[in-house]
Amino acid sequence: MDGTLKSRLEELRQKLAAASEGRYAPPRIIAVTKTHTAEEILPLLSLGQFEIGENRVQELMEKLPALHAGAPENEKFQIHLIGQLQTNKVKYIINDVCCIQSVDRLSLAREIDRRAQAAGRVMPVLLQLSPAGEPQKGGAAKEELLPLLREVSRMPGICVRGLMAVMPIADPSPEGQAWLEGLFAETRALFEHIREIAPEGVRMEELSMGMSGDYLLAARHGATAVRIGSALFGPRHYPEKDGAANR
Ligand SMILES: *Cc1c(COP(=O)(O)O)cnc(C)c1O
Numbered sequence: 001m002d003g004t005l006k007s008r009l010e011e012l013r014q015k016l017a018a019a020s021e022g023r024y025a026p027p028r029i030i031a032v033t034k035t036h037t038a039e040e041i042l043p044l045l046s047l048g049q050f051e052i053g054e055n056r057v058q059e060l061m062e063k064l065p066a067l068h069a070g071a072p073e074n075e076k077f078q079i080h081l082i083g084q085l086q087t088n089k090v091k092y093i094i095n096d097v098c099c100i101q102s103v104d105r106l107s108l109a110r111e112i113d114r115r116a117q118a119a120g121r122v123m124p125v126l127l128q129l130s131p132a133g134e135p136q137k138g139g140a141a142k143e144e145l146l147p148l149l150r151e152v153s154r155m156p157g158i159c160v161r162g163l164m165a166v167m168p169i170a171d172p173s174p175e176g177q178a179w180l181e182g183l184f185a186e187t188r189a190l191f192e193h194i195r196e197i198a199p200e201g202v203r204m205e206e207l208s209m210g211m212s213g214d215y216l217l218a219a220r221h222g223a224t225a226v227r228i229g230s231a232l233f234g235p236r237h238y239p240e241k242d243g244a245a246n247r
Pocket residue numbers: 032034055082083166211212213227228229230231243244245247
């Protein structure tokens with residue numbers, strides 16, 4: 001990796017601003033910190049990067065004490081849960097995350113609703129879509145999205161704030177990239193459509209799409225947040241098993 005964390009973050013911010021070309025506001029960065037230690041993550045705070053994403057509950061719980069202990073009094077990370085989430089793990093994170101981005105099925109939403117209500121909070125969530133129909137990465141199929149939204153929007157412990165998508169790995173050829181770009185455009189269109197028809201109580205304001213390999217395409221197509229790991233921290237310290245993992 002070239003440069004410091006600071007210079008990489010600044011470069012990403014500049015590129016994102018340039019890529020959105022005035023058509024959309026540049027997306028926020030969610031720094032994906034999986035496999036990296038609290039020691040590596042904490043410097044983000046002094047760079048004004050407060051939003052981070054973790055994809056595994058176990059790993060998040062192990063890091064939390066050090067993240068809290070190392071942060072100054074008035075500065076706290078806002079932690080997004082971005083990975084596939086097992087229903088039985090919801091209880092461990094219900095008080096620690098600012099958003100669960102990977103809600104892709106009713107059983108998971110029901111458990112979040114139940115735990116959030118018991119904790120006296122309303123949990124912001126994104127519904128996860130699988131743009132290319134890759135169920136192994138999590139995410140609901142396009143046709144499942146509206147029925148899921150209708151059910152979830154009625155849950156008092158949940159506030160739907162938008163959509164999250166994990167794109168497929170595309171071939172670097174022009175054809176592959178055009179296909180990927182089409183998926184980003186389709187996802188943005190679907191987001192806008194749902195925003196128009198959204199049931200009461202749903203605030204369609206977040207479109208979380210784009211990772212280290214495709215954040216510029218995501219910015220061009222109206223992502224409001226990109227989730228960036230390796231372009232910020234370098235390669236992961238160890239391979240992962242699940243989710244977007246295999247990218
Ligand atoms: C790991 C991960 C990312 C970030 O991946 P990079 O390619 O390292 O930027 C984004 N989203 C999800 C859901 C992930 O699991």
